Amino acid sequence: MRLYQLNDNNVAFPPVSAALTEPNGLLALGGDLQPNRLINAYSNGIFPWFSEGDPLMWWSPDPRAIIKLADLHVNRTLRKAIKKSPYKVTVNSAFEQVIKQCANAPFRSDETWILPEMEAAYINLHQLGFAHSIEVWQTNNDDALSPKEELVGGLYGIAINGFFSGESMFYSKPNASKFALVAISKLLSSVNVDFIDCQLLNPFLADMGASEVTRDDFINLKNKAIDIAIDKDFWHPREVNLSE
Structure with a gap:
């Protein structure tokens, strides 16, 4: 062919x-x-x-990897971590930092596909309102007079109305990328979106509840999600409370 x-x-x-x-x-x-x-x-x-x-x-x-949000696997350990609230989670507050961290994630064993031209293209999409990020922050209290927040995890992806296609994630502290995934799931569930496109399955995603569907089934799900209208203010920068 x-x-x-x-x-x-x-x-x-x-x-x-x-x-x-x-x-x-x-x-x-x-x-x-x-x-x-x-x-x-x-x-x-x-x-x-x-x-x-x-x-x-x-x-x-x-097949195509997706997470049906109803099937998101939040195990007992992660539930306890969320309850303790060790991190602050935000949406669209540091997109450029997230994509750069994803490109240079220290745990990645293969070469990154997030090349400079990809970074520039997705930053452009973010500025146009189509690419979005979740940020996970940890407060560093070493300086009691001036505590600093460190970006320790996050993810980014593309949204076309109710269709969200996850691109990449990173973490530098325990469970940080899981916090990001729980956050994006919580946000999308609030507007009646019921799945996230994960593109390709990997062990981390499978552990979080991802599964594979046929391309035809994925296209049907994607088309229904695109028909879900999302208010323009939905993606405005703000903190996401996971414990509610």
Whole structure:
């Protein structure tokens, strides 16, 4: 099967059914990371993913990893941690810091796909109101007169109305990324969104309740989520209380 080649003059994509089975989900090459193309991609269940030195690649894997928010696994240890409230959690208060931390996460064993051009593209989407972050902060009280908050975890993703596609997360303190995931789930549940797109399954996501669905089932879920209108003020920067 011939792989579809994108160009700079047309932001359209081929149907996701045209994606390859090997490598799983590779749909197209080329194009650019301009906002209109990225928004069109996510609206159709497609995302970019490539490493340094590779061409720009676009994917729609089958199966697709999602978390049904009703199935989010908050174990006893995490529930106790949330009750103790060791962290402050915010939304859209430090997007650029979060994406940079995700790109340079010390626990990541492989090379990052969050290259400088990806950072710039998603920061642009954030400024346009389509990319959002959750931040997890820990207060450093070493200086009693001037305590400082340290960013110790977070995640970011793309939202098209009620459809949220998680891109990456990081942590530098225990449970910090789990706090971020619980926070985004709480926020989305409050506006009747019932799942998060996780793109590809990994052990961490599986432990938190993620599962795989067929591409067709994912597209149906995605289309229903996009039909959920979200108030423009929903993503305004604020603190998220997890203990309520």
